[in-house]
Amino acid sequence: MSKTLRNIFCSVFFFIGFIWLHTFIRLNSYISDSSLSSYILKAAIAIIATVFYYWCFIGIIDSLESLYKISIGKCAVALNLICLVMIAALIIELSTDNFSIIGEQEIQIISLTISKKYIFDICIAVLFPVIVEYILKSMVNENFSHKSIVYGITAILLVSLVEYLLFFAMRNIWLVDMVVINLITLIVGVMKYVIPQKKVRKGNIIGILILYALIYIFLFFLLSYGSGLSEFLYGATWDEYREGAWFIVKNASLFGTSEQLLSSVYIHDWLINRNNYILQLLFYGGWAAVVGLIAFMIAFLYMLIHLLGFKNLRIHRHQLVYTTAFSVLAVRIVMGILYSFALLPYPVVLPFGGTYSIITDSIVFGLILYGAWENYRYEQVITYEPVEPESFLAKEMNYQTFTKENEKYEEEGFGDQVCVQDSAQRILCDVEWTYGNERQIAVFIPTDNPNHQVFLLEHTTENLWRPVDDRSLYPSVLEEFFYYRTPDCMKEDDTDET
Incomplete structure (x- = not known):
């Protein structure tokens, strides 16, 4: 099995593990919640x-x-x-009560209402990267x-401003998270x-990225700031959260639930309806369970990095989408761990932990899996x-060659297969014609082919093919074969300056 395909299957098992953990927390720590099947179905x-x-x-x-040719x-x-x-939309919103795009945490168009929490990741992980x-x-x-x-810098600033206005009404942490992900997207x-462009000065690039971050910092000053960074990111109850988190951290046992936590009414009440994996596992399983969870999440990230296929970065279309999707999960794991231990007031849930997430x-x-499948097809x-x-x-x-219907073969249609026959047997193949050096050489790909091998034949007369006697033709023929067979998702133009 291909390594990429094996990594896809392994990542799905990690995903199932997260869904199981989400279900365990919901069924044990929430007063009223759905059944096991509902989470899997969602x-x-x-x-x-x-x-x-x-x-x-x-x-x-x-x-x-x-x-249409792309132009700035x-x-x-x-x-x-x-x-x-x-x-x-802003003008309509200011003049009517049943329409809202900017001012509320939901998009409302007459009777249709959509929470912006559902479209946040779509905007930052698909629309902005594209x-x-x-x-x-x-x-x-x-x-x-x-x-x-x-024009390019202005356009990027404009789309960033549109994003900022769209999520302006959300809590500040959503905007901070958006900026972090956008910066990662721009860097990639x-x-x-x-x-790769030799004429562009690297110092100018760094300066523009810093300027982009400074513009967002300026926009943050227009928001409700509070008395400090913790209140800006979290709100006025950060001290209350930190007190509860540190109490669990200090009193958690190595294995299982400690007596101090089990007998604490305060902690029982504090953990109700709280979706934090680490704090919940500290209560139920102790430090051993949390260390296992952190190792599990690191292994999950490691698996996703392999699925991204950075070696194909230069030719993989829409690689920015898949890298941004990865960065969303990476930020939630890294910042989520720091937040769980009350080390940083960056209130993001760990992957697949929240009601919306x-x-x-x-x-x-799903976006990462799609990108990994494209890498697999190319490999x-x-x-x-x-x-x-x-x-x-x-x-x-x-x-000799024949169609599967035992008719003479001239050239197959899309998806057709061809039978190649010697004096004793025939095999079924896919065919890719090439025309290098004005010779009709085709590459035959046997369908029963565990070793992923192909052979070359040259068309001589009607229905007759012979082996290619000139080995020097192989590189050019195979280059043409790879070009025709390469999926469109891997046909990004080379960006090196000529």
Whole structure:
């Protein structure tokens, strides 16, 4: 089995482990909650729906990209239209009571109401990365002219401002989390599209990223700040949370529930309806369970890093989406651990822990799985090994080919397979025709092929094929074969400056 495919299956088992832990906490520490099957169903539906709708979304934008040449001007026009829509929405919101886009924590359009908590991860993990991707790609296509740089930076600032206004009414921590993820997205985008350009100064890039962060810090000063950082991020009850968390940390046993925690009415009441994995496990399982959980989460991140396939960063379309999705889970694990021990007032739940996050984290996990599947499809192509035809057939001067219906083979249609026959047997193959050096050479991929091997035959006369006698043709033929067989998701233009 492919290593990538094995990692996909392993990551799914980690995901099931998180869902089990979520269910355990809900059934044991919540006064009233759903049954076991409801959590599994929510997560499964979220992943399946994500894969389907993301596939549709990516198919549409890739089709538009192939039909219309990307330019920074078109990106700017599209973002200007989005800004006009937001201004119109604000005007409507100020003039009516049954419409809200900016001022509330829900999007309300007449009788339709959607919590912004559900669309937060979609905006930061799909829409923002895709927009940034096309802006940076447009700047590369225009060779980083002064016009493209000004338009590109302005466009990124505009889409960031739209995000800020959309989630303005949420608690401050949501905006801080958004900025952290956006910065990671921009850094990865710069690594993919900008850094390879020799004419762009690295110092300028760092300066622009710092300026981007400073602009957000300025916008944060427009929010309700409170008496300090903890009140800005968490609220006025940080001291109360820290007192309860530290009491559990200090009195937890090595294994199982300690007598101090078990006999504490305060802690029993404090833990009710609290979705923090670490504090709940300190109560139920002690430090051993928490150490196991942290190791489990680190292993989960390690598995996801392998699924991202950073070696394909330069050619993998929409890599920013999958990297951003990973960063969402990574931030929630790292900051969630610090928050759980009351070391940092960054109140994010650990992965799949919250009422909303069991759905939203399943969405970002589904995006990572989709990206991993694209990596798997690409690896299946580049690992083909050319061998002689006699590895599958008897050694002969010529071979015949037929369709599966036993008719003469000329050229297969999409998805058709071909039978290659020697004097004694025939095998079923997929075929990829190539036309290098004005010779009709095809690459045959046997369907029963555990070693992932292919062989080359040259079309000579009607229905007759012979082995390719010139080994020097192999590199060019295989290069053409890999190009035709490479999935579109791995056909990103090379961003090196020429």
